[in-house]
Amino acid sequence: MSYNLFSGKLLSFLRRRQRLAAVRFRLCLWPCLILLSLHPSPVLADQWQSHKSIYQAINQYALANLGGSATSTLLDERSRYPLCKSTLVISLPFNNHKTIKVGCPSSVSSKQPKWSLYLSIKVNSSVMAWRLITPILEHGIIKSSQVQLQKHATSSVNFLGEDNSPVGKRVKRGIAAGQWLNKGDFTELQTVWKAVSDLPQGVVITEQHLQASPIELKATTANLLTDKGQIIGQLAKRYIKAGKLLNTGDIEGQQQVLVASQPLAAGRVLIAADMQLQWLANHKLRQPGFNQTSQLLGWVTKRHIAAGAAITKDMLREAYLAVKNQQVSLQINRSNYQITSAAQALANGNLGDKIDVKVLQSGLIKQAIVTGKGQVELLR
Secondary structure, eight states: OHHHHHHHHHHHHHHHHHHHHHHHHHHHHHHHHHHHHHSOOHHHHTTBOOHHHHHHHHHHHHHHHTSEEEEEOOOOTTOOOBOOSSOOEEEOTTSSSSEEEEEEOOBTTTTBOOEEEEEEEEEEEEEEEEEESSOBOTTOBOOGGGEEEEEEEEOOSOBOBTTSOOTTOEESSOBOTTOBOBGGGEEOEEEEEEESSOBOTTOBOOGGGEEEEEEEOOGGGTTBOOOGGGTTTOEESSOBOTTOBOBTTTEEOEEEEEEESSOBOTTOBOOGGGEEEEEEEGGGOSSOBOOOGGGTTTOEESSOBOTTOBOBGGGEEOOOSBOTTSEEEEEEEOSSOEEEEEEEESSOBOTTOEEEEEETTTOOEEEEEEEETTEEEEOO
């Protein structure tokens, strides 16, 4: 029995020693594995694409295609990409300068695996930009002697480039010498027009009456006139004092229309001497006028028209083709003969009107239809 007890204790002791040795082995093994993972063997490292080569490819692409060098977000140090045996393919997948795609094309011959990655980039372009060489106070207007075009390495899209001169622009705030000018530094100005001298009501505005005046663009300037071409030739709608900025309520248009050259009585058949062209303000034209004499020749006035008044359609009627008490040509058409006879119109009539006529040869009164100027046809 004592032998069995001794054997059991010895077996238990040996098992404890075995477990302790296993624990010590594990404790020694883990640091070695960690060191190996942090320092891969040179043979394994050659199988992966270096991060440095990826950054260099991106920068070379940016210099060649984007107008400057570029920096990208850093890759995770633990990330691994198989070594690309061909040239890395670089592209802008979203048509902007913010994201770049780096890829390795697949190759069957070299058993090259295909892979790609996306990185955010920042392009550092070197461009000609405007720089302030002397300080300027708040709300000051920049002069040509205060700025200079210089080469500027920037990734900003808000800088003031070579094609956007700051001369004549008003700054929002004071800017120190040496600062690069940005689009947000300026107050937006709008050129409007002011009267150089007093303008009486109704005067035709000419170029000599106007002076350009750049002002800060605000909501309150919405009605101010900015197009000089829309002002010249217009009329001053009211008295305008010198120095006033012109707005839409200060001017009105005018039209060249036919007016009566003399007083015209009702029933008068218009001739060329009765009309002349004249410029009139729009507010004097209650209806559209005419601007060609040929449009009104032969028309008849419905009422009296004062000299200088615009002639409008509501004042006129078309001239009658057959005039009462005037001689007309009466056409008599029958199946086997045709006769033309002189007659007297007993009523006014236009084309298609039925009027009574008096046959001059017989004195008989017949009904006829107006077919043209001074022409009628006997009705059956």
